[in-house]
Amino acid sequence: MRAVQPVQPVGVFDSGIGGLTVAREIIRQLPAETIIYYGDTAHVPYGSRTVEELREFADTITAFLIARGAKAIVDACNTTSAVALPYLKKKYSVPIIGVIEPGVTEALRATRNGRIGVIATEATVASNAHEKAIHALAGEVRVFARACPKLVPLVEAGLVSGPEVEAAVAEYVQPLIEAGIDTLILGCTHYPFLAPVIQEVAGPGVTLIDPAAATVRELKQVLAAGGGLRGAHYSKAHSFFVSGDARLFTRVGMQLVGWPELKGVRQLKLD
Ligand code: DGL
Secondary structure, three states, X not given: OOOOOOOOOEEEEEOOOOOHHHHHHHHHHOOOOOEEEEEOOOOOOHHHOOHHHHHHHHHHHHHHHHXXXXXXXXXXXXXXXXXXXXXXXXXXXXXXXXXXXXXXXXXXXXXXXXEEEEEEOHHHHHHOHHHHHHHHHOOOOEEEEEEOOOHHHHHHOOOOXXXXXXXXXXXXXXXXXXXXXXXXXXXXXXXXXXXHHHHHHHOOOXXXXXXXXXXXXXXXXXXXXXXXXXXXXXXXXXEEEEOOOHXXXXXXXXXXXXXXXXXXXXXXXXX
């Protein structure tokens, strides 16, 4: 196997626009790194897909990112992190980092009353991935998980505030508040774009956990350990691919994060 070169890009993928919340954190913590991003918008939302479909999507995208030279992959999707990560790690030698465990570690650090809420997609909630990861570390902590199928389509359409978003967020988050949680894991990478509305509904006593920061700290450690961390002088433009409508991704991406490279999003179907 060839030694990893710092100049190689970091591969990041999601079902759509949500992984930009993790890419944003890579840019913040590791500004010298170049990102190659794949948003599988032809198949979004992932939350209603079967485990078999999700493994196949994640596998195909991982192979693509590695073929494009990725030195590490960030699975910036909780849904595929929940159901496909062990499979991908076994299949590929490139380091692959998911978003579930970093979020869980942060939440366990934050909770004071041992009642943690999780909002996520249907497939993620059905997998019990957060609950299993929490109980592996802290058996006494109580976990209250809620599937939120309305939220991803809203974010994909660029709707992150207003009455429709507020009503959907309240429907999902209110019961968790009534259950007495003091910490809420944003268990889908689309949800940090809704954080102001979620915080408003949850109230100031609830700590929101966006797994992005802890995920990127793990990426940094993995790259440093493997000799793959870039020096500042290498930096070059990020590249973005989607399987669906490139113009929609550019429009919503520009609205949500505003990076100039998003104007060059390319459509590339992998199947
Ligand atoms: N952003 C994704 C996640 O973190 C997937 C959402 C979806 O496509 O349903 O779970």
